[in-house]
Amino acid sequence: IIAEPEKRDTAAAIALGAAVIAARDPQAIIAVLPSDHVILNVSGFQKVLVKAWQTAADEAAIVTIGIRPTWPSPAYGYIERGGALAAAPEGEEEPAVFEVKRFCEKPSPEVAQTFLDAGTFCWNAGMFVVSVPTLVGEFDRQAPEFAAFIRGAAERADPVEGFAALPKKSFDYAVMENAARVLNIEALFDWDDVGA
Numbered sequence: 796i797i798a799e800p801e802k803r804d805t806a807a808a809i810a811l812g813a814a815v816i817a818a819r820d821p822q823a824i825i826a827v828l829p830s831d832h833v834i835l836n837v838s839g840f841q842k843v844l845v846k847a848w849q850t851a852a853d854e855a856a857i858v859t860i861g862i863r864p865t866w867p868s869p870a871y872g873y874i875e876r877g878g879a880l881a882a883a884p885e886g887e888e889e890p891a892v893f894e895v896k897r898f899c900e901k902p903s904p905e906v907a908q909t910f911l912d913a914g915t916f917c918w919n920a921g922m923f924v925v926s927v928p929t930l931v932g933e934f935d936r937q938a939p940e941f942a943a944f945i946r947g948a949a950e951r952a953d954p955v956e957g958f959a960a961l962p963k964k965s966f967d968y969a970v971m972e973n974a975a976r977v978l979n980i981e982a983l984f985d986w987d988d989v990g991a
Contacts (some may be wrong), residue, residue, distance in 0.1 A: 802956050806915040806969040809942040810934070814948035817927045825930070827923040827966075832988055837968040844984035846890045847924035847980055849879075857933065858924040859895070860984050861917030867907035870901040871988075872919035872967050874979050875910070877882075877947050888983075895977035900916070900967045919982060920988075938962070938969045 796870060802865035809827055816823050826844065834840045847858045861874050864975065865919055877894035898919065902910065910916035927945075944957055951957070961971075 797954060800958055802963075803958065803961050805966040806938060806964045807958060808932055809923075809966050810944050810961065811955065811958055813927060813930055813955045814945045817945050817953070818929070818948040820824075821862045821927055823927050824848050825888075825927065827921070827925075829921045832920065832986055834984055834986055835970070836984035839982075842891050843983055844924070845981055846892070849920075850892050850978055851924045851926055851929070854976070854978060855929050855932075856978045857974055858892075858918050858978045858980060859971075860922035860980045861981050862920050862928070863981060864907075864911050864916065864918050866920070867904055868913045869901055869904045869907050872898060872921075872971070873902060873907065873910050873916045873917050874898055874917050876917065876975070876979055880978070885903065888929070890980045892985055893979045893981075895979050896914065897968070898971045898974070898977060900972060905915075917979065919971075920982065920986060923966075926985075933970050933974055937973055938964065950979060959981075972982075 797811065800813065813825055816825050843860060847860065851858045859874055875896040877896045880892040880894065931942050931945050935946065940961060944961060947957070948954060
């Protein structure tokens with residue numbers, strides 16, 4: 796367990812976790828899973844995570860887990876889906892993987908209602924599965940100080956050294972809104988954001 800020495804927002808927290816993992820395995824697949832959600836369907840959750848891991852291993856993309864919206868919440872980021880990568884084999888209940896057209900962080904209630912009406916949007920649960928090389932590549936392109944922090948992990952005796960100097964930015968703004976390639980898998984499980 797590695798605790799953030801201070802609040803620097805989610806981009807820094809993800810970079811810290813990725814740095815520790817990358818120092819051990821620079822090709823690893825990592826999962827970012829917020830702890831303020833209640834998920835009762837453990838097997839459904841595991842099935843989606845396995846599919847997300849397989850997808851992140853095969854594709855140079857950030858894989859997101861999306862929640863089907865039930866109301867036009869302005870408190871969540873929204874993911875607009877494009878086409879499916881491939882259909883599940885007949886007779887198999889496997890989570891579908893979709894290309895992502897765009898990511899919109901916390902829209903107004905009016906815009907959120909248009910997303911709900913469109914039927915092609917899901918809430919961003921803040922769950923991401925991504926390979927270390929893909930994550931570092933996105934940070935390189937959009938927020939290089941985080942990439943440098945991850946790359947330097949193997950040389951640091953203390954994994955949190957330099958953490959306080961990282962910018963205070965959310966991962967959604969630092970990376971997700973302009974990521975080169977994002978894929979989405981809809982949650983096949985119940986989800987309650989008790990943090991909200």
